[in-house]
Ligand SMILES: Nc1ncnc2c1ncn2[C@@H]1O[C@H](COP(=O)(O)OP(=O)(O)O)[C@@H](O)[C@H]1O
């Protein structure tokens with residue numbers, strides 16, 4: 001593909017986005033920068049960008065093979081990924097299998113509590129407001145999505161959960177929870193967008209409960225780079 005990378009148009013917390021010579025495609029550059037708690041904590045996780053791109057690529061290939069439409073096109077190199085340009089739905093879709101993170105805090109429920117069935121939550125994607133929890137009804141009322149779209153987000157997120165939960169168990173990891181972003185093509189088609197990586201998932205090693213995700217950074221547990229490399233090896237077998 002003779003795709004030319006043009007100017008950058010968005011500098012995010014973890015990735016930089018570039019226009020390309022094809023107006024329907026963008027390039028995402030995966031950085032090592034890490035932030036937590038709405039940027040109150042920030043630093044670098046050496047090698048993170050490489051790990052996150054490789055894991056995202058492997059998982060998107062798996063999800064595509066199971067019928068989930070994603071924005072993934074191809075990886076140009078270790079840190080640059082071509083994806084279909086979408087209009088991001090300003091809702092972060094979180095799926096939870098066990099209690100952790102903000103859910104544990106919000107309801108004062110012990111971390112690790114197994115939920116009787118997966119829970120899907122929506123958060124308004126707005127850093128200035130601290131990404132607050134939002135109901136589907138409110139999201140529809142303020143024009144962020146249609147009733148059909150919120151139902152689709154819920155359905156797709158649950159399907160992604162079933163596929164990923166099963167996959168991670170085969171590599172000795174329990175998928176505790178994760179965050180997804182979706183986007184729309186100009187014709188309104190919903191695609192899974194952004195990334196799926198240890199930055200936006202909680203992974204606990206089966207048997208030991210060892211955390212293999214960004215919680216090691218949030219909670220200063222140490223061994224963060226090793227945990228990311230461990231996840232890379234498990235997911236890609238490399
Ligand atoms: N295919 C896509 N088209 C357009 N924007 C995208 C696509 N995939 C992800 N994005 C957006 O690009 C940004 C990725 O950079 P990131 O560093 O994660 O940003 P943020 O700081 O907003 O989380 C996010 O805002 C995400 O919503």
Ligand SMILES: [Mg+2]
Nearest residue numbers: 012013014194
């Ligand atoms: Mg992001």
